[in-house]
Amino acid sequence: MEFTFEWGFVRVRDLDAAIAFFKDVLGMTPVERDRLDYDQPEVASLASPKGTAQLELTRYNGDIPAPKPFRDPSENVHVGFAVDDFDGALRRLERAGYKPEREPDRGEDGDFAYVPVLEGVLLHVYHIKKPPPSEAPRGE
DSSP states (O other): OOEEEEEOEEEESOHHHHHHIIIIITOOEEEEEEEOSTTSOEEEEEEOSSOSSEEEEEEOOTTSOOOOOSSOGGGSOEEEEEESOHHHHHHHHHHTTOOOSSOOEEOSSEEEEEEEEETTEEEEEEEEOOOOOOOOOOOO
16 A cells, blocks of 8 residues: 655644654655745655655744644645555554544545644545446457
8 A cells, every 4th residue: 555645735833743744654755855045944845656746845934824723624735645545544544643534535436535634734645446447349
């Protein structure tokens, strides 16, 4: 069971804790860490082993409001991860201390869950079910 990162940018207050979560729990690889300028926040980039996109984590400056507590997925920052084993992914997250705030959405097309992980950030975990291959017409 592996996670495939697809998109995201997240501002956090504790950059070290955020890097540890994405590295240790999801298996992402740190790519870069830098301070952009003397008055700019520190930034770190991570990537999934199979993904081509990178997640940029930026440490909050004091004048940026904190994220809201989880209420509705549309209100929070979420980072999406496609998984090849939906139930295995949820078990792995639960072993690390993270579980969905509500029951996962399960349907014919796929399974989806929003898991609060740190500082108001939601992990959007999903598995898109592939339709069975259509049967080709048989020749006589």
